[in-house]
């Protein structure tokens with residue numbers, strides 16, 4: 156959510172900033188801007204459009220070796236050019252880019268107005284630029300870092316920010332509280348960004364800033380200090396080497412990231428399984444969760460917490476764990492959990508699920524759990540992210556960088572990792588070695604089976620094209636098919652804007668059946684389980700009311716005549732089937748969205764990781 160990039164060094168800063176913003180655009184894309192210091196003056200370029208518009212607008216002749224940039228997902232103020240970052244003080248000396256939300260912004264803006272400052276934007280960020288400038292005006296001996304700290308000590312809320320002072324064109328000041336900031340170390344140059352995606356092209360040596368830390372970057376070095384501890388130097392941390400390469404973020408021959416990421420799934424699953432299957436004991440190796448057999452046995456319940464697709468993946472995980480380990484498991488949106496004063500049970504294993512590892516609601520749920528003594532692990536994709544650091548241990552998803560807003564390979568890897576967790580929890584309980592073996596083999600088969608589904612893309616696309624014009628769609632499932640239906644509906648609405656609703660098959664007759672008519676197609680998910688006959692009668696109920704039906708199934712002998720269209724997936728071990736059944740629904744949503752001419756990677760009003768409430 157919102158992307159930040161900054162540079163101080165020896166290169167021409169503008170292309171570095173524009174390239175960085177381009178890499179971060181998936182985090183927010185309603186407006187963009189950058190500021191550099193050129194011949195001692197601040198030069199700000201902004202656009203209410205995309206980074207491509209910004210690229211066209213920047214002055215190619217401007218040479219500067221320091222600058223900051225931002226791509227925005229509006230929270231305070233509509234997405235127009237004035238509200239785009241960077242924001243400056245009245246004299247145009249200080250420029251600030253900021254992610255997050257300043258909660259006492261109104262109060263701070265009022266104080267500035269009362270002091271005679273004329274604010275030009277509707278944003279919370281602008282107040283920061285004026286406040287830092289005022290601190291320096293009141294005491295010109297203050298360093299930029301001190302002026303920033305004094306300002307931040309009056310600020311409530313979440314931020315990741317970078318400050319540029321035109322009068323000190325050799326340094327950037329960076330601060331973090333609740334919104335990710337990572338420093339990139341180059342040779343006689345320093346980078347800063349909200350996400351490593353902006354950095355990997357230039358350096359793989361990074362340092363993640365902690366909450367409450369403020370850093371001053373010069374081209375050759377950087378110093379960190381703590382905001383609260385009276386500016387004491389922060390504990391030194393050795394730089395990490397980022398796993399990703401610049402190529403991981405390239406599109407290659409794909410038209411967009413979503414299609415690239417859909418097709419990367421077989422390899423992503425292989426990576427998730429690498430080194431984690433223990434054939435000898437027919438179980439899983441998940442060293443990162445840091446729990447021995449006795450501790451695993453003492454878990455009486457598992458609860459998944461996540462948002463959006465991560466929540467639906469958690470539902471898939473809960474189903475797999477109940478089946479394999481026979482302990483109660485469920486999932487809850489992290490956003491609900493954090494606000495309802497949850498009863499935290501010491502014998503429950505809480506699993507925080509997040510691709511980005513930065514989703515604010517999930518992070519807050521983790522903090523609430525820790526405060527109440529809950530046992531929580533993280534399942535995240537981004538190494539070094541806030542949730543992975545907050546939980547301390549967990550399971551890395553190993554999906555590789557995911558750029559499209561709609562989650563595909565990360566969600567699949569979440570479900571695969573939950574199957575591993577279920578296997579592990581099952582095998583310290585009553586899951587037999589033979590059953591464990593069956594799951595181990597079933598997991599091993601998944602990459603090839605997913606590849607087989609991807610090979611049927613043209614047929615799935617044809618079905619999607621047929622139904623893309625619908626205004627509304629139902630996704631119906633029961634038991635194992637239910638989380639699949641929910642995620643299928645989520646995918647479709649996210650990227651195609653077709654209104655899609657998921658329903659449990661059994662609930663259909665208790666209300667929603669009233670909506671069935673020829674203009675309301677339904678996708679019915681039919682796994683190969685004991686409920687096939689029940690699911691077929693659901694199809695009949697819908698057909699009897701004139702509703703078109705798309706059957707999504709692993710049941711091989713289901714005749715084509717059973718529905719208006721049948722999408723087939725290979726049979727897997729029953730517990731793992733939801734992982735396969737989900738894949739065609741990604742492809743379905745993708746092609747429906749493509750047919751409707753949607754911006755698939757950057758759906759309207761959304762952002763990849765929501766680091767604010």
Ligand code: G6P
Pocket residue numbers: 462463464465508509510511512513514517560561562761762763764765
């Ligand atoms: C946003 C995205 C969703 C995503 C959710 C959780 O709402 O639009 O597609 O599933 O965040 O993201 P996370 O990074 O925590 O998995």
